[in-house]
Amino acid sequence: MNTPNDPDRDPLGLDAFDAVEAPDQWDEILSRAASPTSNVVPLQRSATPWILAAAAAALVVVAVAALAVRGGGGELPAPATVPGGTLAAPDTVSGADPDDTVPTTDVVSTTLPATGVATTAPPTTAVPSSTVASTSVPTTEPQSTASVAFDAWTPVCADVSGAGAVPASALDPLAALGDAPTLDIGLPTFDGFNGSEAPIVDVAEVPGGVLVVARADLPQEPFGGVAALAVVDLDGSIRWRRCLATDGVFGYRALVADRAAETAWIQVVAPPGPAELIGFDLATGAALDPIDVGSRAFGRVQGEWVVATADGTQSTIEDPDRLLLIRALPDRLSVQELPYPAATVGRPVSSTYIDIDVDADIDGGGVMISAVDFDDARSIAAVWSEETGWTTDPEDIRRLSPTLRLPVGAEGLEFLDATGEPIWTVPDFRAPSREGFVSLVTDDVVVAIECASWTEENGCAWLDDVTPPTERTVAFDRMTGEELWSVDTSRPVIELAAGRALMLDDTDDDGTLDIWRVVDLRTAEPVDGTPTWPSLGSFANECCGAGDYVWTRVDGNVFVESLGDRLRIWLAPESSRPTATVDLMG
């Protein structure tokens, strides 16, 4: 079917494959389908990378999980990469099963650091174990081992040990930002698949500073990846730095307890080996023994929580399989072993997505876990909480965070609970078809961009060759859907704390969004006495592939601005200090 490809678009000349004759496999396919167990694929895969990639994609998927409950868009395939996979009977469980939970185990590591965490890592502490617990967290000085992996960074990464002192800091909530960033941190580069590249980074607030995790995928063997961890104190000094190498995959999102954290935990997955969590003493940088969580994959980190699930090296979820609900406490991990919900047992591992909701409506706080069925229109198969265990009761499912459904075109706007039922709707809302900022959901307000020039005939088309469609920004009350305010242009919004946000504004009504202001999200009115910043070069959240490198994020009381080659750390005005410029490898 291919015509010769345009060499500009197909420089490798892949149309050469048009002449390759494919075998006729229909009879073999029928035979395999009829005898699934007799024709097991001899591919003993380690599907961890696939699960990790799926988990990354699922960060988006889970946000719209509730949408498809109503029969909308759940048509994406869920590939089981090994044979088998029969549908289990519908889950009819309601209420807590006494066997649903297993007592929580506190886990701390016992010994020894390891610079250059690798497949040669020392024996690990495996969880779950009903008796794993020790009383202290011994630390030792990190040992630097010269390795080509550390040379992979530019500048070269060298370990720095902390002196054991943690500067005192009590940061104010981010109801606004200071005039200037408190830290301007230069990031290293590495020689990657695409020449000199910037690392993927994450930042977490820790007592007295910020933890920066930088991760790089290297093209050469045997070091498939390197990571650098550093705590940067708010005065710009490097408290400690660790240089790590592995042939596996580093989870670059650190698991850190609340502001009193003493240890930061980093996820390490080295397929086909076990997944691990390695703790780093936030005062010294000393590494603790890796904690082996078995052949599992990590879900997305949600604050101090993460869930570890079956990693796909098995085809289906079996009854003995267990999830691990992991929480970082200041000085140790809490690991809770949970069964899978009945509805998922016997189903392909890839058909179920497990996620944590830290904002669920739980009396007295806590988290909910949701099991999303990818094969059944991404419906919620069951939810778990400490109080209920696994349940399919709709009233419990509705405790999960609601979802904004904002399909492109004329379908309107819907704010849905997790069963897929509307909480409120705006039927005549017309969402634009483009990339970039389109919506924000906070605890109190929903902001969405509408296509103002939408017509039945042309949709949200450009008005002519050079004139894009017009847009407006509308804010709704989260509880009721009442329209709070609107403006006749598209205004990207970034949430801060205390009901405030950064919003782009047009200072002289010339159509140019040239300034960022702090506004009250319920009124869009600027907050008196707060600084403004030029739009050019400030607070960008890139889309379309660049979003890995250029983004903003709030963690605790720090506002992180990633610019690709550097990080800027902003604090509340009362906590801000004159900008300290520092090199992460300096």
Add this chain to the structure above:
Amino acid sequence: MQAETVVERVRLVYASDHARLWRSIYAFSGSREVADEAVAEAFAQALRRGDELRDVAAWVWRSAFAIARGELQRRRSTSNDVGDSSFEDGDHGELAAVLARLGALSPEDRELLVLCHVGGWKPGELAAVLDQPAGRIRVRLHRATERARRILEDDR
């Protein structure tokens, strides 16, 4: 859905997509053996799932690549070879050269270029197969093409 209907539904996808899919997996993996296995298994799983699948074609494509990725990873993890031995498949001439260039790409770039230029998918259509926004796929494709062009220039 009746079994005959399921078979006919998958059969229609087989008729329209099998050859392109097999060539795509072959180009991606550099191995006829992997292509044989991944494509046959993906179609067989589709048959077993019956009317669970709403979009058989997208599911089969995605599954076949997932199976092939798993096999390539398994081969790498069990082989002492640093390189990708799959790309030593006995092909000669132009095809061998193309396979060698493909082997120099990252698996992500290779998959995307193969889907577009061997599989015949347009970037907008790939959103359903890769479960990614079309805009992101276009950006990834652009960058992969640039890297492929540099590889070709380095060869000259």
